[in-house]
Amino acid sequence: MARKRKTKRSKTRLGAARSLRRRGERERAKDQVAEPAALDTATVELVEEDTTVVTATIESLIEEVPLVEPAADESATSDTSEPEGGAEADKQPSVPTFTDADWEDQSYALMAEQAAPSPCPDCGRTGFFGPRALDGQPKFLACRFCGHFQAVGQAPTRLRPVAHDCENWPEAAGAPYIWWIPMDEKWYVCHYCQRRVGVARANAFMKGAAVTPPADDPNHPWWKVPQDASYDTYYKLWENWPCTKGRVFL
Ligand SMILES: [Zn+2]
């Protein structure tokens, strides 16, 4: 394919050279005062240039063949016939992939092996992040300190923190409990008072529910939660509040 295209282009350029040469001949025949020497030089240069292009094209084709073959052999075991560049691009940690198996592994470590909760890949805090599941939804990882969220098979994102000021809204570790909702949601129904709550920040016209993520608020009480602690430590900590009882991460 590449050979065909390059040859065609070379032919076109050769054709241009020929027509220039023919035009030169016509010019000379028409007007003997013209300077044929200059035209001849131009014609010769063009023809030489075309020859070089054709030679270079053939050489590059010859060189290309052995370059492709060993790469294909090397990657035969990894069932891809892509050139080396593609294989290397796959290895780059662009968007972290997260599978059902990863979720199962993390859950098993926590629930069966009682491993210490791992740090959030986004904010780095422990005791807030871990594998979670809701009925009828893909399994996901989430952090209640910064809002990091990643569902199985999807890229990580961040959720928006909200808290209602109704009397039944719970408290945990010295601060109102936080719900994390998708960034583009404008309303949510409060689980504790059943009212529909606007998400926008409070202003003169409405009471908003949006709050600052603890990760962005240096004075938030959740910064005092012990870090890199054991399963038991977190289990005992979160047992202190009804809404977090039985958890090892918030
Ligand atoms: Zn986080």
Ligand SMILES: [Zn+2]
């Ligand atoms: Zn409420």
